[in-house]
Amino acid sequence: MTIVGERIIVLGGGVIGLSCALALASRGHDVSILEKGSCGGQASGAAAGMLAPFSENPEYPDGFFRLCLDSLRRYPRWQAEVKRLSGMDFEYTESGSLYAVYHEADLSALSARLSWQRPFGTEADIVEGSRLEQLEPQMQQARAAVYCPEESHVHAPDYVRALKAACCTVGVEIREQLQELALADWTAGVRVQDSAGQSYEADRIVLCTGAWSGSWSELFGFPIPVYPIRGQICAYSAEQAELRHILFTSQGYMVSKANGMLVCGASEDIAGFATSVTDKGIHRLEALSKRTLPFLKERQPTLKWAGLRPATQDGYPLLGSSPEHPRVIFACGHYRNGILLSPATAAVVADIVDGRKPELELDAFRPDRFR
Ligand SMILES: Cc1cc2nc3c(=O)[nH]c(=O)nc-3n(C[C@H](O)[C@H](O)[C@H](O)COP(=O)(O)OP(=O)(O)OC[C@H]3O[C@@H](n4cnc5c(N)ncnc54)[C@H](O)[C@@H]3O)c2cc1C
Numbered sequence: 001m002t003i004v005g006e007r008i009i010v011l012g013g014g015v016i017g018l019s020c021a022l023a024l025a026s027r028g029h030d031v032s033i034l035e036k037g038s039c040g041g042q043a044s045g046a047a048a049g050m051l052a053p054f055s056e057n058p059e060y061p062d063g064f065f066r067l068c069l070d071s072l073r074r075y076p077r078w079q080a081e082v083k084r085l086s087g088m089d090f091e092y093t094e095s096g097s098l099y100a101v102y103h104e105a106d107l108s109a110l111s112a113r114l115s116w117q118r119p120f121g122t123e124a125d126i127v128e129g130s131r132l133e134q135l136e137p138q139m140q141q142a143r144a145a146v147y148c149p150e151e152s153h154v155h156a157p158d159y160v161r162a163l164k165a166a167c168c169t170v171g172v173e174i175r176e177q178l179q180e181l182a183l184a185d186w187t188a189g190v191r192v193q194d195s196a197g198q199s200y201e202a203d204r205i206v207l208c209t210g211a212w213s214g215s216w217s218e219l220f221g222f223p224i225p226v227y228p229i230r231g232q233i234c235a236y237s238a239e240q241a242e243l244r245h246i247l248f249t250s251q252g253y254m255v256s257k258a259n260g261m262l263v264c265g266a267s268e269d270i271a272g273f274a275t276s277v278t279d280k281g282i283h284r285l286e287a288l289s290k291r292t293l294p295f296l297k298e299r300q301p302t303l304k305w306a307g308l309r310p311a312t313q314d315g316y317p318l319l320g321s322s323p324e325h326p327r328v329i330f331a332c333g334h335y336r337n338g339i340l341l342s343p344a345t346a347a348v349v350a351d352i353v354d355g356r357k358p359e360l361e362l363d364a365f366r367p368d369r370f371r
Contacts, residue, residue: 010032013164015159016044088165234265252265310333
């Protein structure tokens with residue numbers, strides 16, 4: 001049964017909160033986003049924007065891979081709808097990707113990966129020699145690569161800005177700079193209080209609080225092991241895109257944006273909630289990019305930044321409610337894939353609110369699974 005018109009608070013205005021708000025308001029709900037800082041001001045605005053379920057899941061086809069793939073396949077329609085509603089353009093490039101290896105011994109791992117990924121409809125293939133050189137002439141010669149034509153990327157900061165504008169178009173109320181927000185009630189109804197003492201009431205709340213989501217553990221009485229993993233990135237400037245594909249190696253990735261920025265990422269370090277960059281982190285990325293792309297040898301990165309990925313203990317996001325707190329929906333812990341997972345997460349959350357069974361099996365993502 002569809003219950004049109006529930007009042008819903010979305011806590012957190014990153015890519016996940018904005019996407020959930022957009023889907024919920026588009027289905028007729030009355031949605032408010034409460035953001036303690038600025039929408040897109042944390043991980044979502046720092047991301048490289050790759051939509052790469054095959055390259056990010058090289059081991060086996062679990063529920064997480066299926067969720068990632070489902071989300072990738074929603075992107076063509078989803079991004080077109082975000083552009084239409086926002087009236088804003090943002091880069092969505094169906095570039096394909098190359099996952100390069102440099103040693104003969106790595107070839108069997110590539111073949112194993114293709115043998116389980118192909119039944120999911122990918123046209124990925126192993127390329128080597130002149131075919132590889134033709135695909136990406138600027139790359140240091142690798143032994144071979146998996147070429148995956150379906151993987152794509154967006155310009156994450158522009159995508160998030162467009163999501164925010166699309167939310168405004170469909171009537172989402174957005175409140176930013178609210179500082180600390182306390183969840184005062186979530187039993188009979190939901191009540192949130194900001195630091196100025198103002199209350200916000202709703203029928204349900206969706207927690208999209210990214211790397212800060214671990215703090216809900218005490219309130220709900222079960223462990224929520226979400227913690228920040230800092231990702232540092234550096235970027236080189238150019239007049240136009242210099243790479244044709246997203247390039248992955250075992251040490252990191254490189255991707256050219258339409259505005260000419262060539263992004264190389266990313267570190268994975270534990271630094272609490274610090275979003276500073278370090279010499280060590282950036283030097284490693286510089287060394288990787290110059291080794292992989294010899295044309296960068298004499299150039300220096302022009303931009304460096306960092307963001308906090310919301311990691312979980314098992315690497316899977318938290319999606320859904322716990323039986324004791326049905327008014328609280330978790331949508332957090334998307335770690336390295338929140339940009340990719342934004343359309344699928346939005347669909348899952350909107351289905352839960354509407355009382356529809358989500359199309360995908362969500363058991364592995366239960367928010368209370370760490371009890
Ligand atoms: C360097 C880097 C590169 C990445 N590259 C990619 C990539 O290529 N592809 C990909 O798919 N993903 C990538 N990611 C991961 C992706 O950025 C994240 O998974 C995604 O942004 C998470 O979105 P989110 O909305 O959950 O979190 P965030 O964007 O961090 O948003 C959470 C929001 O909640 C707010 N908040 C927190 N607590 C509260 C509270 N109590 N009340 C109100 N508001 C609150 C915060 O201020 C913040 O704005 C990358 C991440 C990093 C750091």
